[in-house]
Structures are given as C-alpha cells and as structure tokens.
Amino acid sequence: MTSPATPVPSSIDAEKALVLFSGGQDSTACLAWALGRFQWVETVAFAYGQRHAVELEARQALRKGIRELGDRWAERLGPDHELDAGVLGHISDTALTREAEITYDDQGLPTTFVPGRNLLFLTLAAALAHRRGIRHLVTGVCETDYSGYPDCRDDTIKALQVTLNLGMAQRLVVHTPLMWLDKAQTWALLEHHGGKALVELTRTESHTCYRGERDQLHPWGYGCGTCPACQLRAEGWQHYQARAGTGTPEGSTHPPPTP
Numbered sequence: 001m002t003s004p005a006t007p008v009p010s011s012i013d014a015e016k017a018l019v020l021f022s023g024g025q026d027s028t029a030c031l032a033w034a035l036g037r038f039q040w041v042e043t044v045a046f047a048y049g050q051r052h053a054v055e056l057e058a059r060q061a062l063r064k065g066i067r068e069l070g071d072r073w074a075e076r077l078g079p080d081h082e083l084d085a086g087v088l089g090h091i092s093d094t095a096l097t098r099e100a101e102i103t104y105d106d107q108g109l110p111t112t113f114v115p116g117r118n119l120l121f122l123t124l125a126a127a128l129a130h131r132r133g134i135r136h137l138v139t140g141v142c143e144t145d146y147s148g149y150p151d152c153r154d155d156t157i158k159a160l161q162v163t164l165n166l167g168m169a170q171r172l173v174v175h176t177p178l179m180w181l182d183k184a185q186t187w188a189l190l191e192h193h194g195g196k197a198l199v200e201l202t203r204t205e206s207h208t209c210y211r212g213e214r215d216q217l218h219p220w221g222y223g224c225g226t227c228p229a230c231q232l233r234a235e236g237w238q239h240y241q242a243r244a245g246t247g248t249p250e251g252s253t254h255p256p257p258t259p
C-alpha cells in the first residue's frame with residue numbers, strides 16, 4: 001500500500017505529447033502548456049501554401065527561445081516535424097491560400113476558412129504520433145475568441161478524436177487547452193507557464209497575421225493590424241494588459257463552470 005507521503009507519479013506525466021505548433025500565439029501557449037505537463041514534447045507543423053508561410057520560420061525562433069527559458073523545458077522539448085499538406089492549397093480557393101480580399105459570407109464565415117484544414121492536420125498528426133509512439137495530441141483550436149471556423153469547435157474535435165481512435169485502433173487523446181479561453185486568457189496562460197519572458201518571446205517572435213506581414217512591431221506583436229487574426233490578437237493583448245494582476249486561468253479541456 002502506498003503511504004500518503006509517497007509521491008504518486010501521474011501516468012500522464014510520463015507520457016509523450018505532440019503539439020500542433022504553427023508558430024502563432026495560440027500554438028505557443030499550447031507548447032508551454034504541454035511542456036508543463038508531459039515529459040517529452042514534439043512539435044509538428046504543416047506547409048499548405050499558406051500566404052503567411054513566414055509563420056513556419058517563426059517556429060524555429062520560438063523553439064530556440066523556449067529552450068533557453070529553462071533546462072527543464074530544454075530537456076523535454078523533442079524534435080520538430082514539418083509535413084507537406086500542399087494539397088490543401090491546390091483544392092482550396094480561400095484568402096489564406098491565394099491573394100484575395102478577406103471578406104465574410106452570409107453566415108459570417110471569413111474567406112480565410114480553409115475547408116478540412118484542421119481535420120486533415122489532426123489526422124496527419126495522429127498518423128505521425130502513431131509512428132512516434134505518442135499518445136497525446138495538443139492543438140490550439142478555440143471556440144471562444146475565434147473566426148467561426150466549424151473545425152475549431154469542441155464538438156468537432158471530440159468527434160474527430162473518436163474517429164481517429166476507431167480508425168487507428170489507438171487510444172489517442174486530443175487536448176485543447178485553449179478551447180474555453182479568450183485571447184486575453186491565452187496571454188495569461190503563457191505568463192502562468194513561462195512568466196514575462198515567455199510573454200515577451202511570444203509577443204515578438206510568434207506570428208499570427210494572415211497576410212504574413214512582419215514590418216511593424218505593434219504592442220501586441222507583428223502584423224498588418226487589420227486582418228481578422230491581427231484584430232483578435234490586438235484585442236486580446238489589450239484585455240490582457242487591462243486585466244493584469246487579476247489572476248491567471250489554467251487551461252482546461254473542459255467547459256468552464258457556470259458562473
């Protein structure tokens with residue numbers, strides 16, 4: 001029998017995770033969350049002909065900066081993978097994969113929506129995780145402050161987890177630590193896991209702008225300042241600054257309690 005004084009190792013802590021790491025603010029927060037929870041964390045990104053391919057370059061600067069933030073993170077951060085998902089760019093006609101104005105359809109969905117993108121990414125990540133012996137997938141999808149993409153919704157991800165496990169005869173767990181956080185809370189999550197140094201690293205090195213612009217450093221980071229991604233990021237930063245000192249939320253894979 002285990003004495004109450006004996007530390008009980010959590011099985012989940014000893015396991016490996018694969019973070020879908022695009023190089024944006026959200027996936028950086030997911031990487032920090034995973035590094036605080038799992039002993040071994042690998043990263044994966046997808047090249048799909050995105051206009052903001054600069055985000056793929058931001059990833060390496062972030063990984064380097066994160067390694068330098070502490071020995072424990074440096075020990076836990078495993079290899080990086082970049083997969084070619086260029087077929088998405090061939091079959092999609094969206095403002096994310098070609099030079100086009102960002103507009104909204106009748107249902108409020110922006111033309112930056114790439115049909116099937118997150119479904120394909122998670123499926124490819126699951127296949128990679130299977131080969132690498134990894135059980136936990138971590139993705140920064142969120143339906144709190146988001147552009148209305150249907151493949152970011154909690155129901156979609158839960159259904160996909162079931163499908164992946166049935167289709168691969170595995171017991172993968174898809175974690176969505178940002179699902180119920182707004183963008184200000186995502187900045188607070190970064191601070192919670194990596195302090196002000198991680199916030200500053202994310203502010204200056206992560207990339208969110210759909211147009212791929214990195215000419216001007218705003219208080220919230222680089223970007224055009226007008227695309228939907230920049231607007232969400234800028235508003236989140238402002239709210240984070242306004243709420244500074246009012247507590248830090250922990251990421252959760254469950255809906256928040258009813259107030």
Ligand code: ZN
Pocket residue numbers: 208209210211212213223224225226227228229230231
């Ligand atoms: Zn932008």
